[in-house]
Amino acid sequence: MQKWHGAFQIAFVYTGTVVGAGFATGKEIVAFFSRYGLFGFFGILLAGYALIVLGAKMMETAIEVKAASYEDLTVFLFGKKAAILMNVIILIMLIGVSGVMISGTGALFEEHLNINREAGMILTLFLTFLVMLIGTRGIVAVNVIVVPMMICFNLLLAVKAISKPDFLSFFIAIPDNSFTHWWKSFLSPFSYAAFNLTLAQAVLVPLAAEVNDKKIVRLGGIIGGFFLTVILLASHVAIVSLPDFSLYDIPMAVVVKSGMAGLYFIYLFMIYGEIFTSIIGNIYGLEKQISHYLSLRKIWLVSVILIVIYMIGNVEYGPLLSWLYPFFGYISMFFLMLLWWKKPT
Numbered sequence: 268m269q270k271w272h273g274a275f276q277i278a279f280v281y282t283g284t285v286v287g288a289g290f291a292t293g294k295e296i297v298a299f300f301s302r303y304g305l306f307g308f309f310g311i312l313l314a315g316y317a318l319i320v321l322g323a324k325m326m327e328t329a330i331e332v333k334a335a336s337y338e339d340l341t342v343f344l345f346g347k348k349a350a351i352l353m354n355v356i357i358l359i360m361l362i363g364v365s366g367v368m369i370s371g372t373g374a375l376f377e378e379h380l381n382i383n384r385e386a387g388m389i390l391t392l393f394l395t396f397l398v399m400l401i402g403t404r405g406i407v408a409v410n411v412i413v414v415p416m417m418i419c420f421n422l423l424l425a426v427k428a429i430s431k432p433d434f435l436s437f438f439i440a441i442p443d444n445s446f447t448h449w450w451k452s453f454l455s456p457f458s459y460a461a462f463n464l465t466l467a468q469a470v471l472v473p474l475a476a477e478v479n480d481k482k483i484v485r486l487g488g489i490i491g492g493f494f495l496t497v498i499l500l501a502s503h504v505a506i507v508s509l510p511d512f513s514l515y516d517i518p519m520a521v522v523v524k525s526g527m528a529g530l531y532f533i534y535l536f537m538i539y540g541e542i543f544t545s546i547i548g549n550i551y552g553l554e555k556q557i558s559h560y561l562s563l564r565k566i567w568l569v570s571v572i573l574i575v576i577y578m579i580g581n582v583e584y585g586p587l588l589s590w591l592y593p594f595f596g597y598i599s600m601f602f603l604m605l606l607w608w609k610k611p612t
Contacts, residue, residue: 270480270482270486273483273487274483274487274490275487275490276407276411276487277326277471277474277483277484277488277490278487278488278494279407279410279414279415279494280407280470280471280474281322281492282491283413283414283545284467284545284548285318285467285495286414286541287364287542290502290541291417291519291537291541292371292374292375292517292519292542293502293505293506293517293518293520293522294371294515296499296503296506297513297518299314299456300314300459300499300503301503301507301512301513302442302513303441303442303451303455304441304442305439305440305441306441306452307507308438308500310453310455311456311496311499312496312500313456313457314455314456314460314496314499315492315495315496315499315500317457317460317464317603318460318464318491318495319489319492319493321460321464321603321607322467322471322489322492323485323486323487323492324607325467325468325471325472325488326471326475326485326487326488328343328610328611329468329471329472330475330479330484331481331611332611333476334476335472335473335476336472336473336555336556337357337469337472337473337552338350338354338556339472341353341357343611344605344606356598357465357469360466360595360598360599361469361549361552362553362575362579363579364595365550365553365579366575366578366579366580367579368580369388369392369576369577369579369580370388371516372387372388372390372539372542372543373387373388373580374516375517375520375538375539375542376388378517379524379535388580389577391542391546392573392577394543395547396570399547399550399551399554399569400569409544410544413537413540413541413544417498418494418501420523420530420534420537421498421501421502421505422497422501423527424501424504424505424519424522424523424526424527425500425501425502425504427505427526428505428507428508428526431508434508438504438507454597457600457603460603461599461600461602461603462599464602464606465599465602465603466549469549469552470548470551471488502519505519505526506518506519519534519538520538550572550573550576554568554569554572557572
């Protein structure tokens, strides 16, 4: 029983770490999968397989090589010299993605709550600052509550979408540009898995080191990867049933508003919660890494990080996500390949 309890805790943290701004709002799913129509569905199956197998392997490898942080795992995969460059890239990715998430909260407040975008971003930064001063132990508890709710909500939306009379025609449609740029639809699932696993290691590697039980982390990785696959598939099914879904910054919120209006504000709260926990996780990883190189007090270091992220977040959320996520995904392919091939000696 304790094994399953620990595995599900890991699974919820794994799922909650990946389900950030782009995932929870649907924009990331559109960028990597839904815009390719039916090809996107098969892409999700490929990405899900990678998230299940490699998520578990990453945590097992972390235990085997006694990695206390993602930097230790990067040294094992890339070697000491190449790891320096890769750790810089991961640092930039964490900052960039945190900026995307802050921008996402601004879009959420502006488009769906009619609250000033800047006010939403500043409120999120202020709450993040407070949590970073107090501690981040509540992240696990929040994910244990929010992740099951996300799964249930997305499955309900998928069932609602499937019941529409014209759903099948939307689902099997393949946009013309999917044939023209077939290589993008083929690489998308791998770049998506690579991107998310590269960032998730900032949380999963220390977690694996703390648990220090290969059976528990393997089971947690498998369950977490399965949860992510289910949410991806359900979200894709719901999104493709929405006309002109690529025009919305938060397509999942539009799906909820049109199909389950009574639960709309609850769903917005869940989206905000998922973005918020991901921001805290990223800031935590950034603060821990930068503190090794800069001898600043925590309060000042966190303040500087939040200011930089706020400046990035002022870029429009949609274009920022559509360009930044796929770009980082292709860079992360090197991490994915080495994680797949390399074994501890």
